[in-house]
Amino acid sequence: MSQEGYDKLVAELRQLESVELPQVREAIAEARDKGxxxxxxxxxxxxxxxxxxxxxxxxxQRVLANARVLNTSKSxxxxxxxxxxxxxxxxxxxxxxxxxxxxxxxxxxREGKISVKxxxxxxxxxxxxxxxxxxxxxxxxxxxxxxxxxxx
Numbered sequence: 001m002s003q004e005g006y007d008k009l010v011a012e013l014r015q016l017e018s019v020e021l022p023q024v025r026e027a028i029a030e031a032r033d034k035g036x037x038x039x040x041x042x043x044x045x046x047x048x049x050x051x052x053x054x055x056x057x058x059x060x061q062r063v064l065a066n067a068r069v070l071n072t073s074k075s076x077x078x079x080x081x082x083x084x085x086x087x088x089x090x091x092x093x094x095x096x097x098x099x100x101x102x103x104x105x106x107x108x109x110r111e112g113k114i115s116v117k118x119x120x121x122x123x124x125x126x127x128x129x130x131x132x133x134x135x136x137x138x139x140x141x142x143x144x145x146x147x148x149x150x151x152x
Contacts, residue, residue, distance in 0.1 A: 001067050001068065002070065002103075002106060002152065005105065005106035006067055009063060009067070013060040013061065013064065016053055021050070021054075024046055024050045027046040031043035070083055078128060079127065079128055080125055080149055082101055082102070083151060084150070085149070086098065086101065086148070087147045088145060089144065089147055099120070101113075101116050102116065104117050120137070123135040124144075124146070129149055132146075
């Protein structure tokens with residue numbers, strides 16, 4: 001994973017643990033003070049929210065515990081690998097596109113980051129400039145020619 005993605009996950013975890021979880025605990029305490037818990041909608045909603053937050057916290061903790069930040073400064077750009085920025089041409093309509101191959105936790109199509117586990121990401125791994133790759137996607141087959149590879 002990139003340093004940027006790692007830092008973002010750490011910030012999200014801190015936000016959940018230090019801001020959102022205390023707010024939910026406070027809401028539970030307020031709802032508990034209102035009396036009968038069996039028919040107290042606010043109490044049950046706050047408990048559900050607490051469960052959701054704790055689940056998100058555990059998920060991010062597991063991701064961070066198993067994460068490795070990649071140092072791309074020593075890598076070459078001969079082949080496509082994780083954190084490679086790939087410029088390619090769709091040969092069926094001659095349109096050019098640029099994507100960064102990212103970890104599944106950092107993938108965001110709006111930012112131009114596709115998962116290494118996506119069909120396109122898997123097909124591009126290990127390829128070189130000039131290679132033509134055929135990728136099976138939900139809409140059919142794509143033929144992509146790799147034009148340029150850089151590391152972020």
